Amino acid sequence: MTLSCTVNAKAVTVECEPGDILADVLRNAGFTEVKKACGTGNCGLCTVLLDGVPVASCSVVAARAQGRTITTIQGMAKEAEELGAYIAAEGAEQCGYCSPGFVLTALAMEKEFRDQGIRGFDRAAVKHYLAGNLCRCSGYQGHLRALEKYLEAQRG
Amino acid sequence: MDKTFSVVNQSVAKIDSKSLILGRPVYTDDMAPKDALVVKILRSPYAFAKIKTIDSSEAKAIKGVACVLDWRDVPRIPYTRAGQGHPEPSPHDRFILDQYVRFVGDEVAIVAAENEAIARQALKSIKVEYEVLEPVLDFEKAADNPIVIHPEKEIHDMFPIGFEPLRNIAAAYSMELGDVEATLGASDVVVDGSFTTQSQAHVATEPHAAFAYLDIHQRLVVYTSTQNPFHTRRLLGQALGFPLSRIRVVKPRIGGGFGGKQHVHVEPFVALVCLATGRPARCALSRREVFDATFCRHQMRIDMRIGASKDGKIKAIDMGVLSNTGAYGEHALTVFMVGGSKTLPLYNKVEAVRFGGKVVYTNTRSAGAFRGYGAVQGNFALESMIDELANKLGMDPIEIRKKNMVQEGESSDVYRVMGEGREGVEMVFESCKLDYCIDRGRALIGWDDEPLVRSIAPGKIRAKGMAIAMQGSGIPLVDMGSATLELQDGGCFKLRIGATDLGTGSDTILAQIAAEELGVPLASINVYASDTDHTPFDVGAYASSTTYVSGNAVLRAAKKMKSVLIQAVAQRHSISSDDVRFDGHNFLKSDGSVIQDLESLSLDTLYHDGEQMATLTATASFSGPKSPPPYVAGFAEIDLDTETGKIDLLRYVAVVDCGVAINPALARIQMEGGAMQGIGMALFENVKFDAKGRLLTNSLKTYSIPSREDVGQIIIEFAESYEPSGPFGAKSVAEVSIDSPPAAIANAVRNATGVRLTETPFTPERVLMAISDRGSALSGQ
Numbered sequence: 001m002t003l004s005c006t007v008n009a010k011a012v013t014v015e016c017e018p019g020d021i022l023a024d025v026l027r028n029a030g031f032t033e034v035k036k037a038c039g040t041g042n043c044g045l046c047t048v049l050l051d052g053v054p055v056a057s058c059s060v061v062a063a064r065a066q067g068r069t070i071t072t073i074q075g076m077a078k079e080a081e082e083l084g085a086y087i088a089a090e091g092a093e094q095c096g097y098c099s100p101g102f103v104l105t106a107l108a109m110e111k112e113f114r115d116q117g118i119r120g121f122d123r124a125a126v127k128h129y130l131a132g133n134l135c136r137c138s139g140y141q142g143h144l145r146a147l148e149k150y151l152e153a154q155r156g
Numbered sequence: 157m158d159k160t161f162s163v164v165n166q167s168v169a170k171i172d173s174k175s176l177i178l179g180r181p182v183y184t185d186d187m188a189p190k191d192a193l194v195v196k197i198l199r200s201p202y203a204f205a206k207i208k209t210i211d212s213s214e215a216k217a218i219k220g221v222a223c224v225l226d227w228r229d230v231p232r233i234p235y236t237r238a239g240q241g242h243p244e245p246s247p248h249d250r251f252i253l254d255q256y257v258r259f260v261g262d263e264v265a266i267v268a269a270e271n272e273a274i275a276r277q278a279l280k281s282i283k284v285e286y287e288v289l290e291p292v293l294d295f296e297k298a299a300d301n302p303i304v305i306h307p308e309k310e311i312h313d314m315f316p317i318g319f320e321p322l323r324n325i326a327a328a329y330s331m332e333l334g335d336v337e338a339t340l341g342a343s344d345v346v347v348d349g350s351f352t353t354q355s356q357a358h359v360a361t362e363p364h365a366a367f368a369y370l371d372i373h374q375r376l377v378v379y380t381s382t383q384n385p386f387h388t389r390r391l392l393g394q395a396l397g398f399p400l401s402r403i404r405v406v407k408p409r410i411g412g413g414f415g416g417k418q419h420v421h422v423e424p425f426v427a428l429v430c431l432a433t434g435r436p437a438r439c440a441l442s443r444r445e446v447f448d449a450t451f452c453r454h455q456m457r458i459d460m461r462i463g464a465s466k467d468g469k470i471k472a473i474d475m476g477v478l479s480n481t482g483a484y485g486e487h488a489l490t491v492f493m494v495g496g497s498k499t500l501p502l503y504n505k506v507e508a509v510r511f512g513g514k515v516v517y518t519n520t521r522s523a524g525a526f527r528g529y530g531a532v533q534g535n536f537a538l539e540s541m542i543d544e545l546a547n548k549l550g551m552d553p554i555e556i557r558k559k560n561m562v563q564e565g566e567s568s569d570v571y572r573v574m575g576e577g578r579e580g581v582e583m584v585f586e587s588c589k590l591d592y593c594i595d596r597g598r599a600l601i602g603w604d605d606e607p608l609v610r611s612i613a614p615g616k617i618r619a620k621g622m623a624i625a626m627q628g629s630g631i632p633l634v635d636m637g638s639a640t641l642e643l644q645d646g647g648c649f650k651l652r653i654g655a656t657d658l659g660t661g662s663d664t665i666l667a668q669i670a671a672e673e674l675g676v677p678l679a680s681i682n683v684y685a686s687d688t689d690h691t692p693f694d695v696g697a698y699a700s701s702t703t704y705v706s707g708n709a710v711l712r713a714a715k716k717m718k719s720v721l722i723q724a725v726a727q728r729h730s731i732s733s734d735d736v737r738f739d740g741h742n743f744l745k746s747d748g749s750v751i752q753d754l755e756s757l758s759l760d761t762l763y764h765d766g767e768q769m770a771t772l773t774a775t776a777s778f779s780g781p782k783s784p785p786p787y788v789a790g791f792a793e794i795d796l797d798t799e800t801g802k803i804d805l806l807r808y809v810a811v812v813d814c815g816v817a818i819n820p821a822l823a824r825i826q827m828e829g830g831a832m833q834g835i836g837m838a839l840f841e842n843v844k845f846d847a848k849g850r851l852l853t854n855s856l857k858t859y860s861i862p863s864r865e866d867v868g869q870i871i872i873e874f875a876e877s878y879e880p881s882g883p884f885g886a887k888s889v890a891e892v893s894i895d896s897p898p899a900a901i902a903n904a905v906r907n908a909t910g911v912r913l914t915e916t917p918f919t920p921e922r923v924l925m926a927i928s929d930r931g932s933a934l935s936g937q
Binding site: 017034035036037038039040045072074077080081084085087089090091093094095096097099103127128130131132133134136137138139140141142144 | 359831870
């Protein structure tokens with residue numbers, strides 16, 4: 001089948017099988033910033049935004065993306081770099097393999113919290129929102145330190 | 157200590173951080189050639205079986221299948237997949253493919269096809285007839301079992317390691333200093349206990365991946381997510397019977413390792429396909445394959461006895477270990493020995509100490525290297541027993557440790573006798589701030605602020621526990637690292653290192669060390685690492701070696717480079733090198749006048765100096781006679797629900813003596829991440845097999861690593877410490893981080909309930925059963 005969708009604001013058309021998984025289709029199309037790690041939707045590493053909502057692309061059939069808008073970390077490079085600088089200051093990216101999925105989810109969280117008028121750094125809410133993004137290197141504490149500083153800077 | 161630094165001991169960002177965070181194609185599978193054949197592995201559904209027939213004719217006939225290989229098609233050369241020095245302390249007990257399969261997931265056939273879908277179809281088309289054999293699944297019943305897992309004649313050890321495959325024993329060792337039985341007999345109190353640890357999975361987020369191609373000279377090039385490219389090259393050459401001169405191994409960025417990538421896993425498969433077809437070949441394991449068929453932590457039973465006098469002086473320690481190496485003996489001897497050699501020296505003033513036991517084969521996935529490597533298992537047993545001793549004597553757990561533990565300037569006979577798979581080395585612990593670590597941790601956790609145990613609600617108890625730990629910094633006289641510095645035009649330096657950054661930031665901290673010594677900004681150092689063709693030798697990233705071993709090599713290379721630069725300037729200006737110094741930017745005479753700057757020197761030596769032109773380089777290696785231990789004091793505060801058995805870890809405090817932290821932010825993250833893995837081992841990471849030896853916990857649905865919601869706060873602090881033998885005073889931090897949580901949490905549970913947990917992980921079921929066992933035992937008294 002032919003899959004047509006928008007990836008990072010560009011029209012993309014690829015041939016794929018009906019059962020193909022979005023993460024694989026994206027990687028094969030050159031979007032290798034989508035990392036694969038668990039294949040069961042448990043770790044959040046392959047997160048992309050589907051119409052602005054974070055999804056685990058290893059657990060989405062590619063056909064579901066027909067006509068829809070996908071954003072990978074490269075599609076939000078400017079914002080990712082900004083948040084990334086805080087993470088890097090803590091050394092909390094470590095191996096970096098979970099970073100694209102984690103950063104993308106964190107950016108979605110920031111937008112969602114902003115839209116909901118949530119102010120300040122609510123540690124428990126942040127931990128809860130990001131609980132599906134696993135990291136085996138960092139122990140998560142550095143992520144929180146970075147997010148606290150980033151969210152505070154965002155709110156001015 | 158009066159040391160001032162300008163580049164080291166600074167928390168600079170990792171030099172590769174931006175590329176990592178933006179998801180650039182920097183990992184192995186991101187970089188695989190587009191036209192590479194996709195390699196998939198057919199795996200055994202049985203724990204132990206003989207392949208009677210295997211028919212891949214149908215698979216080979218599928219359009220797009222490039223090759224199918226089984227045990228008849230590969231060299232029958234026994235080798236070890238364990239990435240260790242030479243000669244390997246692990247037995248050569250493995251063939252790339254064999255007629256026998258020894259665990260569920262063991263490799264049966266290799267398929268290569270034009271794409272993933274065809275490769276999958278081909279896997280399904282291979283017809284295998286197995287003679288299913290009775291497996292040995294219980295490691296307690298493995299030794300001298302009538303079922304022999306490794307009857308093959310060709311397998312062997314490289315030097316005596318107690319290898320007795322016909323008894324299902326991969327390795328054995330024992331040592332005794334003093335007379336343990338007599339000393340225990342003469343002790344006022346003796347405590348004993350038996351402890352079991354699970355075969356924890358690494359779960360590095362990047363699954364193992366490799367690709368291979370033939371370069372322009374028809375040499376085999378393998379890109380792989382490995383912790384040790386040089387060992388991988390050597391082992392690959394052994395396994396394939398292929399000359400090392402024709403193999404190049406490159407490590408790109410890798411998504412975590414923790415010891416799980418200290419072995420050869422997928423490299424032989426892509427190499428074989430590439431050599432068989434002449435085409436590039438790629439293989440990336442699925443998460444399930446990583447769980448089923450790569451390595452895990454050695455499951456262990458550790459039997460402990462400790463004898464002490466009434467006043468709390470520890471007189472004798474007896475540690476017996478049974479370790480499960482699974483189907484193959486990778487790291488069998490060394491992990492097991494570290495169980496004693498990196499725990500027993502904590503209490504170095506005993507009159508007698510004994511360590512011994514064996515490592516057995518079973519028909520389960522192989523165990524291998526995993527952060528903490530024996531030490532975390534041994535520490536769980538030892539530090540649990542120290543608390544039992546304190547309880548029996550009515551002493552405070554901190555007091556008994558302080559009375560007996562190792563102090564700066566002391567030594568340990570255990571270090572002299574026991575090394576990793578060999579004799580140890582004699583060494584004095586020149587830096588040990590364990591006293592401070594304990595005092596500071598005690599304050600941070602609030603040890604004295606409130607009772608160690610208190611009821612906070614009906615059925616809910618809050619309690620604290622602690623443990624101390626030590627590790628090493630590389631393997632003395634075994635581990636070696638090298639570095640080459642080269643001055644390039646523009647006045648920057650190329651730093652080539654064999655060291656292997658597995659996400660920890662070692663490329664960054666090694667550049668910091670070079671920059672500090674040369675006095676140049678960090679940005680003047682360009683790092684190229686982990687490529688067997690283009691970087692000097694290094695054993696790789698394991699045994700907490702990189703900062704200390706590779707760091708010392710970089711420091712030596714930088715010292716040498718400085719003198720090379722000064723000599724070049726002296727020669728160019730016909731002055732004595734004694735009259736030249738380098739301030740990181742300019743070369744100056746002793747009167748302070750500027751001779752020239754670094755940039756102009758780089759242009760002169762490469763473009764202007766006629767017959768004197770030269771590339772200025774300096775290479776140095778380091779292999780030390782010491783392995784200075786880092787130390788940690790870990791404190792856990794838990795809430796225990798006596799109705800459900802659930803443990804909530806509220807706070808984990810670890811105060812560490814790692815010498816000078818070359819990059820405090822990165823050292824802190826290592827500590828936090830390592831502690832979290834230790835916490836995972838202690839609380840969450842349960843391993844289950846079914847009766848036929850199939851791993852049930854082989855996905856992230858069924859095997860729970862800690863999420864960010866599972867644990868409260870992890871609080872890390874560093875002791876001020878300076879290791880004289882380390883680069884700018886550094887030791888190591890990678891492994892010591894994981895060692896203390898299991899015992900500290902178990903000790904908190906003991907304080908909370910009076911129950912001694914002896915098996916990791918402390919799942920609610922286990923805790924509840926232990927509590928109710930005690931309840932019924934007490935009511936029966």
